[in-house]
Amino acid sequence: MPNNRHIQPGVHYLQGSQACVEGAIIAGCRVYGGYPITPASEVMEHAALRIPQIGGRFIQMEDEIASACILLGASWGGAKAMTATSSPGFSLMQETISYGIMSETPLVIVDVQRPGPGQGYITTSQEDVMQARWGHHGEGSIIALAPASVQEMFEFTIEAFNLSEKWRTPVLLMAEETVAHMRERLIVPPLEEIRIVNRKKPQDLGIAPENYLPWGHDMVAPMANWGEGYNVNLIGLVHLEDGNVTKYDLQMHDACVKRFYHKIEDNVDTISQIETAHFEKCKHLVVCYGSVSRTAIEAVTEARKEHNLEIGYLRLKTLWPFPEKKLRSLIKKVDTIFVPEMNLGMMKHPITEALRDRCRKIISIPSLGSLHTPEYILSVIHEELK
Amino acid sequence: MKKHPMLKYLKEEGPMGDRLPMILCPGCGSGQVLNAAFHAIDKIIEEDGIAKENFVFITGVGCSARLTSHYLNFDSGWTIHGRTLPIATGALLANPELRIIVITGDGDTGAIGGNHFIHACRRNIDLTILCINNGLYGMTGGQVAPTTGIGLKTSTTPYGNTEESFDLSKMAETAGATYVARWTTAHPRQTVRAIMKGVRKKGTAFIEIMSQCPVHWKETPVDMLKALKKNSVRLKGDEAVPNGKIPIGEFCNIEKPEWIESYQKVIDQFN
Ligand SMILES: Cc1ncc(C[n+]2csc(CCOP(=O)(O)OP(=O)(O)O)c2C)c(N)n1
Ligand code: SF4
Ligand SMILES: [Mg+2]
Numbered sequence: 001m002p003n004n005r006h007i008q009p010g011v012h013y014l015q016g017s018q019a020c021v022e023g024a025i026i027a028g029c030r031v032y033g034g035y036p037i038t039p040a041s042e043v044m045e046h047a048a049l050r051i052p053q054i055g056g057r058f059i060q061m062e063d064e065i066a067s068a069c070i071l072l073g074a075s076w077g078g079a080k081a082m083t084a085t086s087s088p089g090f091s092l093m094q095e096t097i098s099y100g101i102m103s104e105t106p107l108v109i110v111d112v113q114r115p116g117p118g119q120g121y122i123t124t125s126q127e128d129v130m131q132a133r134w135g136h137h138g139e140g141s142i143i144a145l146a147p148a149s150v151q152e153m154f155e156f157t158i159e160a161f162n163l164s165e166k167w168r169t170p171v172l173l174m175a176e177e178t179v180a181h182m183r184e185r186l187i188v189p190p191l192e193e194i195r196i197v198n199r200k201k202p203q204d205l206g207i208a209p210e211n212y213l214p215w216g217h218d219m220v221a222p223m224a225n226w227g228e229g230y231n232v233n234l235i236g237l238v239h240l241e242d243g244n245v246t247k248y249d250l251q252m253h254d255a256c257v258k259r260f261y262h263k264i265e266d267n268v269d270t271i272s273q274i275e276t277a278h279f280e281k282c283k284h285l286v287v288c289y290g291s292v293s294r295t296a297i298e299a300v301t302e303a304r305k306e307h308n309l310e311i312g313y314l315r316l317k318t319l320w321p322f323p324e325k326k327l328r329s330l331i332k333k334v335d336t337i338f339v340p341e342m343n344l345g346m347m348k349h350p351i352t353e354a355l356r357d358r359c360r361k362i363i364s365i366p367s368l369g370s371l372h373t374p375e376y377i378l379s380v381i382h383e384e385l386k
Numbered sequence: 387m388k389k390h391p392m393l394k395y396l397k398e399e400g401p402m403g404d405r406l407p408m409i410l411c412p413g414c415g416s417g418q419v420l421n422a423a424f425h426a427i428d429k430i431i432e433e434d435g436i437a438k439e440n441f442v443f444i445t446g447v448g449c450s451a452r453l454t455s456h457y458l459n460f461d462s463g464w465t466i467h468g469r470t471l472p473i474a475t476g477a478l479l480a481n482p483e484l485r486i487i488v489i490t491g492d493g494d495t496g497a498i499g500g501n502h503f504i505h506a507c508r509r510n511i512d513l514t515i516l517c518i519n520n521g522l523y524g525m526t527g528g529q530v531a532p533t534t535g536i537g538l539k540t541s542t543t544p545y546g547n548t549e550e551s552f553d554l555s556k557m558a559e560t561a562g563a564t565y566v567a568r569w570t571t572a573h574p575r576q577t578v579r580a581i582m583k584g585v586r587k588k589g590t591a592f593i594e595i596m597s598q599c600p601v602h603w604k605e606t607p608v609d610m611l612k613a614l615k616k617n618s619v620r621l622k623g624d625e626a627v628p629n630g631k632i633p634i635g636e637f638c639n640i641e642k643p644e645w646i647e648s649y650q651k652v653i654d655q656f657n
Contacts, residue, residue: 236464
């Protein structure tokens, strides 16, 4: 890796974890705080190597609570910041994520999921997809992406930073051991073709410190960093748009929480991304996300070619906010929906909520601790449709 | 009426209305600590030419933490219970020009944030920590803290405290802080001087201020201040602490590599 610079445009052969850090650096990440845990440590080790090379600061903290807090402080200190952990560490970060939602702080957390509960195991998993959405205490929405390749570990990390800066909110990259440890080709485009989003600044909008509302002005408030003379009182209590907490009443409470809830939930269509294949006029459908989509697409191709099944494929590139309306506009009527997941049927719940009247049946294809083989997915499809 | 000279560092008013008075109970020691911090920073701004906008106050949760909330005419963070130090560390990693004053309580630092406390001191990162030690959890209703004396009754030790307590200053020194001092709210001038030294120290400075919570200890502020004055002693050398007394003074003032500076050498290899 060339020192003191971004990864060079061109073809590389990298591990998912490394691609993630390279993406973060291109996105502008200059602070990394972390705590080791299998299978996420490779992200941290690559960050330890690369972050100082581009003038950033890397620190190994005493636990995952502290690691998440590094991001909170760094973000208000004016840097883009990231950490990576795996499931037990992700649990420890929830209070900070919650504070990040309330205070509308851009930060990026990578969860390289491993099976649970407890110490579970150190293999692969998608068992934190619900924790991603509902793990933090209190209301408020979250943005979570699900990469399926080394290329996407790179691209989705950049996208995670862009989304966090654009919407001023914590963004989660819900990776799995599979995709973090996978080694494959990464194509880095010319740097000028990569879109980088930076937070809106009150200085650029001509807003003077005495008129500045850290949680106001617009649906996504401009953000003054500490040290810029804006006297920002960062706050985690329900607040008025200027951060005033003494004027508490139910109306203020309502307005405060709904502001950051709706800025995400009302923009699902802009934020969420879906990929489809063999989709037009399909009779059945496989809905998947993350690395499972790689064996799912094989199963679908095989079922169409060898068994003449009119079955389509839909992948959620974004898990949260959940694109219910988008799914309902895409899927008018199918017979059976299959949902292969490396858990016992977690995303099946919002999928069912969105599509229960658009199909005859929704079937979960669960797997704990390992990636589905195409044969396994096919066997469930055959069993159901025989 | 003449205004308090330090009022310039508070927001009497924000864009959406008034912010004072503070939420603290009358006679609480926390306000005295904030006053001391303002006096110290006022002098430092004047004498050292450090811009006011470089100062950031970071607190966790507790009565002591409420000193920031929305009152300060400084950048500030009223953050998460016990997590002041990693948040302050993150801010410094992003911008080492910041001068960070952490204001924390004995519970915030000694209990929920205990792990962060010792590790921040070990790293010797450039922070000034003001720990307001009132010997209990003020905000949540006067429960026992890791600093409560043995035998004392609190709302969660109705039969008397059966646990040994922490000496937070000793912990800071042992863990690696480079400036450590303890004063009380009955020692305002010494507290201001200690805070100035702490801010000027390149490294972790820990200043513990023994303070009164008249509400939960159910005593008058005046009696408590008198007791703080009477019960504090300045020890010489290895002199043993007399029974029931609180050692005060400067315990440690040494030079050691500071983390941001040490890490800068790593970064500089690549330029
Ligand atoms: C995670 C979490 N646990 C518990 C609390 C409740 N809580 C708020 S303040 C506090 C104790 C504060 O004690 P201390 O740090 O001594 O501050 P004081 O109020 O005495 O100044 C507790 C337990 C909380 N806010 N967050
Ligand atoms: S409860 Fe005690 S510590 Fe809290 S504000 Fe009142 S007097 Fe101060
Ligand atoms: Mg206390």
